[in-house]
Amino acid sequence: MKRSTRYFLYLLIFSLQFFIVEEASAQYTTTHYIAPSPWQYFNRYNELVITTLSTTAVVVSISSSNGTVYSNSLTTVSGTPLRYRFPALDAAANAANTILSGQGLIISANTPIGVQVRNIASDNYTIAGSGAGDLNACVQKGNSAFTSLGDQGLGTSFRLGYYADVTGSGCYAGENGKALYTVMAITNSTTISVNGTLLTTLNAGQSYLFQATLGSLVTANNNIVVNAGMRCDNSSSCGDGVESQVMPISYLGTTYVIVRSNGNTGYERSTIVATQAGTSVSVFVPSTGNTTNYTLTTAGDYLTINNGDGSTAYTTSYVTTNKVVAVFKALK
Numbered sequence: 001m002k003r004s005t006r007y008f009l010y011l012l013i014f015s016l017q018f019f020i021v022e023e024a025s026a027q028y029t030t031t032h033y034i035a036p037s038p039w040q041y042f043n044r045y046n047e048l049v050i051t052t053l054s055t056t057a058v059v060v061s062i063s064s065s066n067g068t069v070y071s072n073s074l075t076t077v078s079g080t081p082l083r084y085r086f087p088a089l090d091a092a093a094n095a096a097n098t099i100l101s102g103q104g105l106i107i108s109a110n111t112p113i114g115v116q117v118r119n120i121a122s123d124n125y126t127i128a129g130s131g132a133g134d135l136n137a138c139v140q141k142g143n144s145a146f147t148s149l150g151d152q153g154l155g156t157s158f159r160l161g162y163y164a165d166v167t168g169s170g171c172y173a174g175e176n177g178k179a180l181y182t183v184m185a186i187t188n189s190t191t192i193s194v195n196g197t198l199l200t201t202l203n204a205g206q207s208y209l210f211q212a213t214l215g216s217l218v219t220a221n222n223n224i225v226v227n228a229g230m231r232c233d234n235s236s237s238c239g240d241g242v243e244s245q246v247m248p249i250s251y252l253g254t255t256y257v258i259v260r261s262n263g264n265t266g267y268e269r270s271t272i273v274a275t276q277a278g279t280s281v282s283v284f285v286p287s288t289g290n291t292t293n294y295t296l297t298t299a300g301d302y303l304t305i306n307n308g309d310g311s312t313a314y315t316t317s318y319v320t321t322n323k324v325v326a327v328f329k330a331l332k
Contacts, residue, residue, distance in 0.1 A: 028053060028112035029150035033065070034105040035184035035227040036094050036207045037119070037243040039140035041105060042070075043088040045121035050082040050107065051114040058111045065184060065205035066102030076113065091121060091140040093231070094182075096175055099200060100207040104184045104225075107148070115148040119241050137239065138171035141232040146244040154186065154223040155248020160216045161273045162228055163330035164304045166235035166266075175211060175231075181246075182209045182227040183218065190222040195300075215273050215300035228328070236266025247326065249275050256319040256327045260308030268310075270329040272319060273302040279325060284318040285309050296325075 039046075042064065052058045057075040060082060064070070076082035094103055107115045121134075121142030134140075162179040170177040183192050185202035192199045192208065195216050200208045202224075212218075218226060229243035258270050272281055274296035281294040287309045294303050307329065308315030319327060 027114045027147060027150055030110065030112055031106065031108040032113070032115045032148040032150055033154065033184065033186055033225045034107070034115070034117060034148055035182040035225045035245070036100055036103040036209065037117075037182070037227065037229055037241070038094055038096075038180050038209065038231040039119065039121075039241060040092040040094055040103060041117070042086045043091055044085055045091050045119065045134075045140055045142060046086050047118040047120050048082070048084040048105075048107065049116040049118060050076045050084065051078075051116075052076050052109070052111060053078055054111045058109050058113060060113060061106075061108045063106050064102040065104030065106055065207070067106075067205065068102060076109075091134045091136075093139045093172075094209055096172070096180065096209045096211065098208075099202065100209065102205060104205065104207050106205075114150075116145055117148070117243075118145040119143070119243065121241070137232045138169055141239060141241040143240045144242055149245045149247060152247070152251050153225045153245050155250055156220050156223060157249045158218040158226045158246050159249060159273045159275055159300065159326045160212055160218060160226075160228060160246065161214055161271055161302065161326055161328040162230070163267070163271055163328050164235075164269045165214050165271070166233065168230045168235050169232040169239060171231045178211055179214065179228055179230050180209055180211055181218070182207055182229075183220070184225050185220075185222065186224060187222045190220055190224060192224065193219050214271070215302045217300060233330075236264050242330065249324065249326075252324040252326055254321045254324055256325075258305075258307050258317040258319065258327070258329055260306075260313060260315050260317075262313035265306075265311070267330050268307045269304050270307055270317070270327055271302050271304045272296075272321075273326040273328070274299055274323070275325060276323040278323070280322045281325070282320045284320075285315065286318070287312065287315040
């Protein structure tokens with residue numbers, strides 16, 4: 001089955017100038033805290049691509065969130081990214097609704113670096129020495145990647161979201177096939193709440209994987225990082241694992257550009273989540289000349305739109321709002 005890499009991401013483009021600043025300050029930082037995915041990172045089906053703008057070699061430290069060091073001597077230099085494949089043989093899943101220790105990543109250097117996490121498990125990834133989990137899409141289904149948000153991924157308030165309120169593979173008891181979210185603590189005694197109700201308390205490097213209604217509010221007393229994804233999103237034909245970081249509310253904006261790729265119509269959608277009550281949303285599609293207006297009455301309300309004109313590759317949607325919103329988009 002022909003399949004393209006899926007990127008599940010935010011679009012935070014206010015202008016070309018803003019976009020350049022985002023590239024330099026958000027993605028390139030000296031320390032990247034990366035929350036776990038539904039699958040574990042520390043096996044041969046996961047790869048890190050680490051870049052720098054430095055023209056001299058930069059030494060990179062790669063460790064799990066509990067401090068286990070996988071490498072502290074490899075280097076990256078501008079124009080020659082570091083590609084690192086984890087050494088364990090077999091795929092493994094992370095369990096939901098339990099405290100996870102050491103399943104996140106901490107990637108650091110003395111000079112700013114960018115980090116992309118690639119899930120490279122594919123449709124047919126049975127190789128010599130494979131274990132049973134390597135054959136199970138619910139354990140790890142590949143063809144996905146996401147880029148760390150760096151410093152701008154840290155925050156204390158987040159609106160949860162996904163490109164649409166869809167249902168993927170029903171993998172494990174207690175899960176309903178909807179999107180999965182992960183929070184990871186940076187400091188000890190971090191309390192995590194969802195819609196004002198305590199979810200869990202975590203120490204530094206610990207994480208928690210859970211499900212919640214799209215648009216839910218996650219708050220913490222200390223900085224955390226948050227991921228959103230799915231074990232296997234097969235809601236519109238072929239399925240992949242999906243994962244990306246969630247942007248804190250403090251970095252969200254009111255102007256977004258959404259570009260449709262050449263993908264499946266079911267996946268070529270985006271969801272806009274209100275962070276405040278009384279949010280007006282205007283969606284302009286230049287290729288058709290049409291503008292559609294919406295109102296999101298309360299914080300956490302959301303609407304899902306087609307990307308671009310709904311059918312033509314590389315058409316665009318311009319989203320403007322009167323209050324900051326989160327926009328979630330999938331490419332497939």
